[in-house]
Amino acid sequence: MDCDVLVIGGGAAGLSAALVLAQARRRVLVVDAGTPRNAAAAHVHGYLFREGAAPGDLLELGRAEVREAGGEIVTGTVTGVRGDGRRGFEVALEGHQDVRARRLLVATGVQDLLPDLQGLTERWGRDVLHCPYCHGQGVEDQRIGVLGTGPEGSQHALELRQWSHDVTLFQHEPPLSGEERRRLAARDVRVVEEPIALLVVEGDRLTGVRLAGDAFEPLVALFVMPGCTANDTLLTGLGCARDESGWVRADDTGATSVPGVWAAGNVVDSSAQVITAAGGGLTAAVAINADLIEDDVRAALARDRA
Numbered sequence: 617m618d619c620d621v622l623v624i625g626g627g628a629a630g631l632s633a634a635l636v637l638a639q640a641r642r643r644v645l646v647v648d649a650g651t652p653r654n655a656a657a658a659h660v661h662g663y664l665f666r667e668g669a670a671p672g673d674l675l676e677l678g679r680a681e682v683r684e685a686g687g688e689i690v691t692g693t694v695t696g697v698r699g700d701g702r703r704g705f706e707v708a709l710e711g712h713q714d715v716r717a718r719r720l721l722v723a724t725g726v727q728d729l730l731p732d733l734q735g736l737t738e739r740w741g742r743d744v745l746h747c748p749y750c751h752g753q754g755v756e757d758q759r760i761g762v763l764g765t766g767p768e769g770s771q772h773a774l775e776l777r778q779w780s781h782d783v784t785l786f787q788h789e790p791p792l793s794g795e796e797r798r799r800l801a802a803r804d805v806r807v808v809e810e811p812i813a814l815l816v817v818e819g820d821r822l823t824g825v826r827l828a829g830d831a832f833e834p835l836v837a838l839f840v841m842p843g844c845t846a847n848d849t850l851l852t853g854l855g856c857a858r859d860e861s862g863w864v865r866a867d868d869t870g871a872t873s874v875p876g877v878w879a880a881g882n883v884v885d886s887s888a889q890v891i892t893a894a895g896g897g898l899t900a901a902v903a904i905n906a907d908l909i910e911d912d913v914r915a916a917l918a919r920d921r922a
Contacts, residue, residue, distance in 0.1 A: 617715045619643040621904055622707055624694050624850060625723035627652050628890045629881030631678035632897030633721050633904070638685035640905045645717070646682065646689040647709060652725070661750045663891045674890070697850055701876020701907075718876070718911070719904050722851050723897060725882040729843040731765050735815030736840070743822035743837045744815070748772075749889070751837070752779035761786055761825060761835040763812065770796040772841055777803045784833065786812055786825070808833065846883050870900030878904055 621637050623630045626648025637644045652671060659668045666674055679689055692709045697720070699705035707715045728746075730736050736744055745751040760780045762773040764787030773785040785800060788811040792800075800807055811828045815838065824834040848856075851864045857873040859865045863884060870878040880900040881893035888896060 617645070617713055619645040619688075619715060619717050620908060621645075621719045621721060622647065622705070622715055622717035623721045623723060625649075625725060625881070625883070626675070626679070626689060627723060627725055627881060627893065628674075628678070629888075629893040629897035629900075630721065630723035631675070631682055632894040633723065633880060633901040634682045634687045634689075634897075635678070635685055636898050636901035637905060638682060638687035640901075641686075642905060642908065644682070644687040645715060646687060647692050647694055647707075647715075648689065649693050649724075650691050659754070660890050661753065662889055663894075671890075694850060697854060701874070705876065718908060719878070720854075720876060721870070721878045721880060721897075721900055721904060722848075722883060723879070723881045723893075724847040724850065726844040726846050726886055729845060731763060731840060731842070733763070733812060733815070735817060736838075739815060739817065739822055739838075745837055745839050746842060747889075748775045748779060748839070751839075752776060755837040756780060758782070758836040759834060760784070761833065761838040763838055763840045764788070764792075765841065766790070768841055770800055772839060773800060773805045774803055776839060777805055784808055784835075786810075786833075788812075844882075844886050846886070848879075848883055851877070851879055851883070868899070869903035870896060871903060876907075 620642040621644050623634045623646045626646045630646055634644045634646045660671055660674055690712055692712050694707055695710050696708040697705055705717045705720055756779045758780055759782045760776055762776060762785045764785050769787050773783055777783050784806040786808050788809055812825045813828045814826050816824045816826055824832055826832055846863060848864050854874050854877055856864045864879055866872050866879045866884040870880045872879055878900045880896040882888050
């Protein structure tokens, strides 16, 4: 199977890129493992014209648009890549025949790393939440907790104060500075320093948290700031350089240090929202098409000289 561009990852970034490339009359194949980062979320927020859409519905719309434009999408996993941007890439797909592609776009996202707290994983994306801009309007004016697991905990709580007057920061480690305490107090954010022992769920709904000393704190939602690790094995396996923070380096168009390889979305930008990732995919697609145009011109000139 041959294509101009193989897009690895079928989330917002990958589908956006595939749509633009297919509309540019490129042969595009999207390979998607079917494990989107936001699968547990009920709604997507901040996505213009699709506010409140279910993540799965948004993906289905995107897939339909890509197919209508002439792109192809398969469910699968890439098991190996070799080659370069000059001679092309040979890609092995589990359960499918190998693919030869002129260019690669990797949009494989990240894996969230949640704090080790009993009951947290089971409620993730439901009433254990992350982004205020994604989930704040769903719990506005209700009792919100923030699990402070790092130095950004106080800022996370101050952000959520925009959505509710009743915000409690559970900050056991690291300890808050005097300046952080003053800022939180000025905005009436309550601070609890006793560690949380577990989440309390009744009737499939978070009702609060149980502290280490057995006290109960009622809540309707608990916000956390998880760590994350990029799903960048394919990129690093191809030799893509990392930046000083350990993430694969990509320029403003998504181009990596390896010719012919682009990256877009959370795999190179952990903070990208769905709409941001889609924009990154579009930008990468335009750059990839421009690169392929130069290839086409060189090939045509070589034929004329022959």
